[in-house]
Each structure stands twice: as C-alpha cells, then as structure tokens.
Amino acid sequence: MRTKIDYGIDLGTTNSAIARIENGKPTIKKSDMMMDTMPSCITYNIKKDILIGQSALGKLKTDRTNALKHFRKEKSNTYIEFKRTIGNDSKFLSSNMGKEFSSEDLSAEVLMKLKSFITDEAVKSIVITVPAKFTMVQKDATVRAGKLAGFEHIELLQEPIAASMAYGLNSDYKDGMWLVYDFGGGTFDAALIKVEDGIMKVIDTEGDNWLGGKNLDEAIVDQIILPYMEKTFAINDIINDVDKKEILRDAVKFYAEECKIQMSFKDNHNILTDLGDLPFEDENGEEPYIDIDINQFIMENTFAPIFQKSIDICKDLLKRNNLKGPQLATLLLVGGPTYSPILRKMLKEQITDKINTSIDPMTSVATGAALFASTISVSEEVMEQSRDTTKLQLEIKHEATTVEEEEMVNIKILNEKTEGTIPDKVFADVVRGDKAWSSGKKQISGKATLVDIQLNMGASNTFEVILYDEQGNKLECQPNSFNILQGINPGQATLPYHIALEITDRIQGKDILTALKGLEKNQTLPATGVTKGLKTQKDIRPGMASDEIIIPFYQGDYYAEGTTAIHSTHINEIKINGEDLPSLLPAGSDVEITLKVDRSEQMTASIFFPYLNHTEQQTVEIIQGKSVSKEWLENEIIKAKKIAKRLQEENNSKEVGKIIGNINGIAEQLEHKGGGDSGKLEVQDNLLKELRALDKLDSETEWLKVEKELKDNFYDLDELLNRIKSNGDEGGLKMEAIDTHMEEFRVKIEQIIKEKSVIHAKELIEEIDRLDFNIRDILAGPQMDISLINNINSNFSSTNWKDSNKARTLLNQAIQSINSGNVSSLRPILIQILDVMDRDDAEKVTGKLTR
Template sequence: MTRTKIDYGIDLGTTNSAISRMENGEATIKKTDTLKDTMPSAVYINKKKAIQVGDSAYNALKRDKLRAMKTWNDSDSNSYIEFKRTMGSDKSYSSSNLEKDLTSEELSAEVLKTLKSFVKDESVNSIVITVPAAFKNNQKEATREAAKLAGFDHIELLQEPVAASMAYGLDSDKKDGFWLVFDFGGGTFDAALLKVEEGIMKVIDTEGDNYLGGKNLDFAIVDVIIIPYIQETFVIDSVLADDTKKQILRNAMKFFAEETKVALSFKETHNILSDLGDLGEDDEGEEIELDITVTQTDISNALSPVFQKAIDVSKNLLERNNLKGSSLDSLILVGGPTFSPVLREMLEIQICKPDTSADPMTVVSKGAALYASTVDVSEEVREQTRDKTKIQLEIANESSTVETEEFVPIKILADKTKGEIPKKVFAEVTRGDKAWSSGKIEINTIGEIVEIQLNEGKTNIFYVVLYNDKGDILESEPSNFSVIQGSKIGSATLPYNFGIELKDKSTGKVRFKTIKGLEKNQTIPAVGTLNGLKTQNQIRPGMDSDFIKIPVYEGEHASEGTRAIYNEHVTDILISGADLPSLLPENQDVDLTVNIDRSEKITVTAYFPYLDYTTEIEVDSTKTSIETTWLANEIRKAKGSVTELMQEGNSDVGKLQKIESELKKLEKSFENNKNDVDGKQEVLTNLRKSLKAIDELSETTEWPKLEEELKEEFYKLEKANSDLGNEKTNQLVNQLRSQLEEVIKAKDVKIGNILLEEINRLFFDLTFIYQLIGMLRNFNENFGNYSWKDSNKARQLINSGISKISENPDAEELRQILISLFNLLPQDEVPSGDNNVLVG
C-alpha cells in the first residue's frame, strides 16, 4: 500500500518505546516480538557481536550490573539503557564484544530499527518521532541523527505532550477549557498547558526538566531504602568511600528499585528479595543479600521529593499564566511513573484530580500516529514509492477539523502517471462505514471539489474509486484519505527563548539576547529577526582568520539579559572572510534571520547591507561536554557568592538560605554522579538556576559600590574636561551631571551601569590620544616581554610612533600604528576582549 501520509508514530522513550500505525482510521499499537505494547529501550551485544534489543537486552543488562558487584568492575558491560538522557552529549558507551565505543545516537538507532521491524507488511521510510518538549536543540538533532542511522528517509519530530493531548482529545468529550499534560517519563519531565476551544487545541506554554524522570525515582529508592538497609546489615564502608564502586552498587540496586516502584503502583507492600550469591561480598567477606519489606509509607518518603519537583514545575507554569489547579478542565497523565498512587494523591491535593481515562504508556505513541496521519510524506520519498502505472491523484483534504462537513479538492496528476488516462474519469468517495457516498463526480487535471460528511468525534476514513465512462474501475493512488473530526491540534510552540550572545553597546556586557519572533511559546514554524547588529573588526575576503562569531543559545523563561553562559549553548556560527565576496569594514551592519521549521530544525541567514550579500547556515548543534573539575569549581564559586552576599548584609535572607540549601543538594548530587555524564548535566542545569537567582540578589547589594564608582568616574571626567574639553564637551558633562543626580536618587542599578558606560566613553574620547601614547610607551619599555612575529618590523613601528609623539601627534596615525603592532602579536598576548561577537 502506497501512503501519502506518514501514518507511523514512534514514542522513543528513555526506558520504554512503542510504535503505532494508522489502520482504518484508528491509531493502533504494533505489538512487540513478545506481544507487548511497549519494549524496553535496552540494547545488548553478545559475544558473537549480535545485537539484541528489548526484553532480552534488559535481562542481560540486569545480569551485567549484578555481575559487576562481584568484581567491582563495570567496564566489561555490553548492555545499555537510558542513553536517551545522554543524547546530544559526548558520552560514549564501550563495548568489549564489538571492540569499539558506541554513541547514544547509535544505540537509539538500534531501538528504532527494532521498532520498525515489528511492521511486517510494508517498508517504513517516513516517521514521526516524539521528543520531550524540554529537549534542547542538540538533543533534537541527535534524535534526527539516530533516525537517519535507522534508515528513515523522512523524519518529523513532535513534542511528546502535543502527541499525548492529540490522542486524549480525540476520545475526550471535553472540548473546551484548559488542559495540563503532566508527562513524567523514564528520564524526562514535561508539563504543557493547552487551551482548547471547540475542540481546537493550542499549546500556550511549556516547562520541563530533561533530567527528571523514572531514573531519579529508582535512585531515590536505592539511596533512601536499599543502601541504608545494606549499611545497617553489612559492612560496605570501602564501597561507599570509592566513587566507582559506589556507582556500581547503585546501578545494580536500581533494578530492585524499579521492580519496587512498579509493584507499589498497584499494591500495598512489596518484598525486595535477592538470591544468595547474586550480590557479592561485603568488606568482611559476608555474602550480601536483600530481604526488605517496603510499604506505601516507605515509598512515599523516598519518591515524594522527586515527584514534588515535577509538581513545582507544573504549579509555576500555571502561576505564570495566572491559573490555579481549579482552573483546569483536564489533568492528563503520561508516562509509567504516573501510575504511582503517591503521585496521584499529591497531584489531587496540590493541583487537581487527574484524568485517568488515557493509557499513560501508549498515549504518546498513538498521538504521534494520529499526527503522522496529518503530515504528507515528503516528495522525495513519495517519488520512490509511487506506482506510476496507476492514475496518480492529488487529494487536498483537511487532516483534522471541528466541522462536520469539509470540501476536498481532487485532481489527476497527468505528469506523474505513465499509463493512458481516459478522456472521462469519474471519482466516487465513500466513507468507511458505507453510510455516506458522494456519488460519481467527473474529475480532471484542473480539479473538482467534493463535499464530504463526517461522523463526529472520530477519525473518518474515505475510499476513493475511479471509473471510466463505461463504469470500469481504474486503478489509482492514493485510494483513500482520512480526516480526524472533533479535535484540531494547533502547532507546537518553542520551548525556549532562542537567541544569541551579544555585547550590549550601552553597557559593554555580554548578555543573552532573544531574537524577535523566537520567544518562548511562539508557534512553530517560526521566523525571527535581529537587525542592525554591528561588526567589531574588519573581515578581509578569503581570510579564515577574520571572522564573525555568532554564539547561539536557548534560554529558559525570564532569560533575557542574563549572562549567556547561564543558558544552553547550541553552537557557534562562524562567518569568515572565506564566506564573503569582498572586504567588510569594521562597524558594519549585520541583519540576522532565523527560521525554525515544524520539526524545530534551525537555519540562520545573515545579510550584510554594505556588501548586499546573504549567506545561509544550517545550524548543527554542538555536543555537550562537562569537565568534572570545572563543575566542582563552579559549585564552589556559587557557594562563595552566597557567603559573600550574606556578609554584605543582603536583605533577602530567606532567598539566600533557599539558594544555600539548593546548592547543598546539588553538591551531594554531584558527589553521587561524578562519573556519570547524565548526572553531571542534571547538576549543571540546576546550578544555572541557582546562579541566575544569585545574580538577581547581587543587584540589590550592587548599588552602594556602583554609586561610589559613578561618583569617582564622574570626578575624573570633570577633571579631564577642565584640562582638555571644549564647549561641546562642557554641555555633555553637564547633561551627565543631571542624569547622575537622578540615578543616585532612584538607586537604579541597570540605568546606573548604562550611565557609567557613558561617563567612561566620554572620558575615553577626551583622553584617547593620551591612552594611545601610553600604550606605545608601554610597548617601547617592555619590548622584550612580547613574542613578536616580526621583531624588526615591530621595532620600526614603535620607533615611528615615539617619534610622532614628540611632534604634536595625530590620534588616527597612532591608532593605525597600534593596530599594526597588535597584528604582530600572538592571539593570547593581544589585549583582552572578544571582538568577534556582534554588538547590538
């Protein structure tokens, strides 16, 4: 069967995955090889180099992790899971059986290949794959890469909460109001707020955490219940003192934790039992074994703090949209952990009673298939599968609607058809239930409109049959189409502010700047623009060493104006002289246009008005890498900043104590995850939130120091002006004096910083000639301390400059001499400051 719509959806999960297909208008789960709806997202490579995926791989993984406890060596493992959480990072997984390392994308590709293999009756070339709404750009790019490795030609990405709401909305009788999708998966958490009006769904805001999910719940059970039991019963001091051994222990115990979590979702107690000899020996040679009875109270104590993080994210999402839990018409649960009675009770108390009508395990996969039924197969794939011996049709139907009648244009594609087309062709459109038919309508290459009638609240499938004027049936494709009635999904939205690192021309500080049109919650596809940016240096044609750097970032809610490093770095776009046709002088305009398509693929166009030249760059995300020592140092500096703020007498003691508490938790988490890429990324993500809060509090203690600096710098300016100024500079100084008085009265830090920059700029302009003289004299006096590329040429330039100083020098002449001297220095000896980023 040739498909014109994608029709296939995959929920590529952290711990479990599923594939669905549209069949006779219904989203249908394709059963796994073990006849389940989902399969573990686990991969195992045996000694014969054969790759196993699913249940057998999961069982092998458990054997591997338990075996590692006997030798305290996990390096020989050939089984893997939860690699979705390291997608887009530089994490690699060593396989001794394959004798090579595997990336997260390669492992995910094996899961996708296996899911595809469950379809026995046709080849699957096009796919919709769901991703968490909070996935960063590099993680989405990694998902696309995995799909390409799995052999898919046409790949569309869809946010998981959007998929879930689509499947839920089709069956729900609630067609109006606000919905909150609470998507707690195996490795990630998403909250999506939707507004629904007469069945038309619109995502209005999202929030999430890429490092919060079932994995965190499992380790909470390990750390709160299982390891304390082992500590009380056995001697494991040497294990807990060794980071590597401790992680091996935690990984092995995680399987018992997962079984406990699942069991206590459906019953009151669970016994954790291990077989003698499975877990190795303690420090004194005694066999370690588990015999723990876990109650609902125990599991609540362990899991509530983790679930609370997700609930807090959801409450913050509602609060910033001026809503309460009582404002919601539906709270939709997605993901295996949402079966937990602990979570459901917490949600009912803190937000509202959840709707449990949809299956949390399959709703995303089914929703992906429903969405896939609305997306045309790409023309490239369509051409590969087209049977041109049949009459080719173009059927331009609405894929989803809230109406009960729709107009559908149908026309013959003569240029795509190889066989003979009769002079007269008639089409009859019949609804799948046979209760409605259009009758025979003549169609041609121009097109004809067919008015169809829809059954309410379901997917309607329509069959198209062609006839000649004698009533003979003609073979055609496509031979059917479907329309979802009762709900219409709006487009997904941007989960982050998309922007760049930019030097502020007022303050000189490098900050995150959101690109207009690409703000968080903007409907996608989206186009953003940022015009009138300025280059700092000239760019010579053909010179790779001359370049403009555009650091691209994704920023959370309220990220505008924050330090760029507190946001997620996507990539650095470099435009060098090799990309430009001719010389681009310094201080020239650059206009940026950024396109984000419905799968959140990013393309950047840079236009240079001076050259009337445009260059286009497709954004490839940078894989993340986190150095353990660097992260430890960043946590230490954050703690130091809090201590400093307390010593300075910051008035908001409550906030400082909260940040201090969060940093202690982060430090503990870091100690547990020093050797885990995923764990370190989680720590960094949460550390950034604390750093932003520290910055906000710093502003309240910044004023006294800023006031002192403003007065001091203005005094210097007045003195310089009295020595070197003129009538024009006198006016400027008087204006600044008035502004200074207003700023001191208002105690406004932001305006104060801008004013300080203006004072410094005027001082610089007044004393520029003296600064140039000073720099030249410094080069002359410390000539031997610099690593000149050509010392003879440098000496000649300095001598020329010194000579001009004694002859009433011209500032521009001295500036040109200094530029030539800078070009003779190695990059690390040039005066500091990134002059490659744009200014705006």
C-alpha cells in the same frame, strides 16, 4: 500507498512504543513479546547477535547480579538509558563487537526494532517524539538516529503535545487551559496548552531532562534497600567503597523498580529475594538477602521530595503565565510513574483536582504521535518511491485536521504519472470508513473536482476512494484512501527555548545572552528573528581570511536572557572573514542579523552590512555536544561557590542560601554519579541552572549599586547647575536646553527605578555624566582638555586599554594638535581616547564617565 505519515514512535529513556493509524484510529503495535511497550535496552552477545528489548533487559539484570560475585564491574555489552547522552560525543564500547557505539547508534537499533513490528508494509516516514526540554542539539541527534534506522522522512513532536492529542480527540473539554504532566522514565515535561473550539496552541513548556522514574528507583535503593542491608548485614566495606557500592546499587535497582510499579496499584508490597539471588558474602560470611515490607506511608516519605520537584516546575509554569491551578480545565497524566496514588494526591492538593485519567499514561505519547502523523503529508521523495504507475494516480488535497462537520476534498487524475490508457470518463465515489456516508459517483479528470464530505465528530475519519469507468467497472487507483482528523487541531510547533546571540555588552562589561526579536521562547514556527544595532569591533580587510567576524548562536531557557551566554546551550557559530566581503569593512560598522527557523528547527542566517550594502547567507549547522571531565566540573563548582559566597556577603538573602545549598548538593552528586558520561552531564546541567540563577541575583545586587550611582550623579549635576544659577556665571551655557535635559532625566530615572533596569540605568548615567563633563568643560575652557590629554599621556603604561595601539595613535594626534596650537580639535580626539579606555580608568581620569 499512504499519503500521510500515519506512524508515530515514542522513543523513551526506559521504554519505547510504536503506533499507526488503522481504519482511521491510532493503534499500538505489539512488541515481539506481545507487549504495548518495549524496554529501550540493547545487548551485543558473544556471537555478535543484537538483542533488543525484554531479552536485553534480562541480560542486563544477569550482568549486574554477576558483578556482585567479585565486586568487579566488567565492561558491559548491554546498554540502557543512552537517550540521556544523545547529542553528546559519549561512546559505548562493546568488547563483543570490537567497536564503539554512539547514543544515536543505539537509539537507531531501538527504532529499527520497533519498525520490525510492522510486517505488512515498509515504513519510510515516521514521527518521533522528544521531551519538551530537548535542545536543538538533542533533536538533531534524534533525527540522525532516525536516518540510521532507515527512515527517509522524519518529523519530531514534543512528548506532552503528543499526549494532549491522544486525549483531546475524544475529550469533552474543547475549550480552556490544559496542563500536561509528563513524568517519564528519564525526563519530566510540563506543557501548558490553550484549547479553543478544539484548536490547540502551546502556550509554554518547562521540564527537567534529568528527572523521572529512574530517580524514584534510586530513592528506593538509597533510602530503603541499602539502609536495610547495612542494618541487617556487615557490609561496611562495600558501603564505604564508591565503586563497590555502585555495583550493589545497580544490582538491587530491579527490585526497587518492581516495588515502584507494585505500589502504584497496591497498598503493600514485600521486597523479597531468595538466598543466592545476591551472590556475595558479607564480612561475617553470611549471604545477604532482602525482606522488607513496604506500605504507602514509607513510599510517600521516599517519593514526595522527587514528585515535589516536578510539581514546583508546574507551579512556576503556571505562575509565569498568570494562572492558578483551579483555572485549568484539566490536568493530563502521562508516563508510568503517574499511576502513583502519592503523586495524584499531591497534584490534587497543590495544583487541581481536575485530573484526567481517561488515556493510558504508558501509550498516550505513541498514540498521539500517530494521530499527529496522520496530519503530516509524506515527502514527495518517499511518495515517488512507492508509486505503482500501472494504477490511476490521484492527487487528493484536503485539510488534515478540522473542527468543522463538513470539509471539501479536491480530487484529480495525474495523467503524467499514470502509465497505460486512462478511460475517457472516470467516476469517483468517496465512502466513509463506517459505510454510513458516501458522496455518490462524481466524474473526475485531470482538472480538480471538489467533493463535499461529511465527518464523524471527535474522530479520525478514514475515507475510501473507489473509481469506476463509464460501464461501472472498478478501476485501481493510488492513493485509494485518505484521513481527516475531526475535533482537534494540534496547531503549529513552537520554540521551547529562546534562540539567542552572544553579544558583548559594553555597559555590563560581559558577554550576555540576548534573544533575537521574533525567536523568543514559545514563538510559533516557522519564525524569523531580527537583531539590529550591532557593531563590528575591528576592521575586516578584503581578501584577508584572518580577519573574522564570529557570531555565536545559543539556546536559552525562560530565565536565561541577560545571563552569561556560556551558561546556555551553544548551537554553533557563523564566521565571516575578509574573503567573503567585497571591500573594507571598518570597525564600528553596523551589522543586521536575520535568522529564519523552519518547522523542523533548521536555521538559515542572513548577515547584512549596510556600509557595504552586502548580505552573507549561511545555514547554521548544529554541532554535537562535548563531554566534560570530572576535574572540570570540580573547578566550576569551586568557582560557583566563590560567586555565591560573594553574593551572600553583599546580599544575605534566602535565595542565595538556597543556591549555596543546591551547589553543595551538586558537589555531592558529582561524587555519587560522576563516573559516567550521563552522570557528568546531569551534574553539568544542574550546575549551569544554578549559575544562571547566580547571574540573575548578581544583576539584582548590582542594581542597588547602580541605582545609588544614578541618583548620586544626577544630584551632583543638579547641585552644579544650582551653583551656576545662583552665582549668575553661566559662561555661555544654554541653560534652557540644559533644564530640558534635566527634566527628561527625572522622567527617565523614575521609569528606570520602577523597572530596576541595570542596563538602562547605566546608559542614563553615561548621558548624565556626558552633560556634566561638557558643562564643566565649557566653564573651564580648552585648558581642561589639554590637562586631561597630558594626564592620560603621563599614565599611559598603567592604564587598562581596550586597544592600546589605537589609543597611542590618538594621543599622538592630540599632542600634535596641542603643540601646533590647534586646541579646538582636541575634544573629538579626547572622546575617542576615552572610548578605548577601560571604564574605571576613564572615571578616574575625568572624575566622570564620558562615554
């Protein structure tokens, strides 16, 4: 019986693998084709058989080649790269099975196939790796796939962290900063890891879920193979037809992939097909073929722009952590494409020459996952299922990982879980797997016994527990072994994204992403985030289900905070209505939100209402992502272009020009890849990235305007005060207090300009203008308030109100006060009226901002 999970799976976009701990060491389990990895490909044949792996990939190649005969894309029953749409509501229709499958369904088939390679025991617990940039939605879908595959206990691990564990166990570098460069088949991840005495801590991660080996294959097709075929054969009708061109591209991708692999190990390669391998005729009746000599110079021109994208991500990761390449202790390569000599040369030139190739880039993730699995205890539910109570049941407690040479193990007999007679005296001998050390016999019982054990350095140490009775007869026990990983400690999981709220910011006048304090990117899990200072926008009446407070939660990347919330990943929202509350919750009431995130990124929210002294607790369920249409994307691209054009007119910077170029490239990408769900999701992700960048630039452009307004308003107020002092007409003003405010304003302005904070600048503008308004009001007397009330009333219908009903009620109160001669009560009412008025309109009415 295993007490630790011990099994790890690398569930890849193009290839997958499984590993387990055997005799203390991680071992890749061979596929049914005796390969270390298996293609993540599935086909359902006409007999309703399910083929997975190499045979399915062969069927895919046949299907794509046969499509050339009539240039008609038949509904396929073979699927690959479905990991790219996991967590989304995309469906894959199989005519042979007469049903649709989700990405989770197909991923579950791959997981079940990998599990079938284990023939000597049932596997109920598993560690599955995911890309560092996977969102909560995608991770939740991966867990669902694992459940569908029959796993009862599932732990997720980021791929670059798994790879670093595979490397770190035998590494001489037990201190320093590591950069994991993980270029997989469909995704790219970079992880910055700090190692101190073998204890690892993830400092920061970055990546691109749409950058990988697939992009290299497509580059060979589009830049080498298709241009050759256009030049050699008459295929203009095919090239100019989007659907036909896509069929041809799919058919020749296999030759591109083979070329990519060969050029990772050779200087030259010939892409060659026999006549008939491409079963169609060109416009002149000739049968096309491919015969292209490839060298490393051609490959470099083709691959360099793609690899550069990944290197730029690494540079940005280092820069935002105040690091440079030479400061790295090592750079770890993960993924098949990292065999490329072109990439390795670029990394040496631009990042560091300390490139490590001691681990197999193809299997390091699965190997590391198994090592990590050896540190995670199997769940109690799974443990109970596998107990053989006829054997002496033991509880063995110990550190799963350590950087020490010696550890203590706590052993006791579980009397209540053991059937039959337990000898009066039981002795345990703990023997290390290499037989070079044993503890000697120690008596154990229902009370804990401590055993000191010695570990081999830099290894996964397996220990056998052998029980004896008083006469020296061996006794069967369960568990009868345990494992301790010496030399490296993976530390705790961290958040790869900000966990954030969508909050309406009255200063900026838009809904922005605001990270919860304590749940920012790279926080160690489990973690707790707290947000205070929020206000309800309307009354919530008790018992009224229609009166709702909606609290949306999002995931945002490193640069997303402060940008428009809809440009980030929506996790879900919590709704609280009048039926949940004991009594009336007035508009403007305080709300405090506490969000707890556990190691598996499951979330529980507590919403506290101080006014009611009442707390609501809810689990934040993760919702599935939605597909988007090509038409919606086209409209969003048009909107993005308009925003970019406006910013270019306001601030013609190189960065705006770069974003405009990127948006134009995304529009082309939509035409090229917008037919399938995966392509549309890729376009959407890329577009949202540019929209976040536009948001940032918009804020920077806004800063120039806000800075001018801040200075102008302060100088206006300062000039007003100088006139008052020079005229000697202070009119009851407390000048000493006003001078103190002005000095405070000067200090704040200096700090705000240094930080370029738009939000703080606008808040200070409000303070300055409020003081300005109050000074003018004191000098003018009650007549000013009366004049403003009458002016607002006359222009009520043309004013933009946040709440017109509330505004009308307040105005009626003010007019009644004027008519009754009670003008002393006007000021509080006027402030409330201005508070429900649009900011621009309030400025027009008062000449100054008053809130």
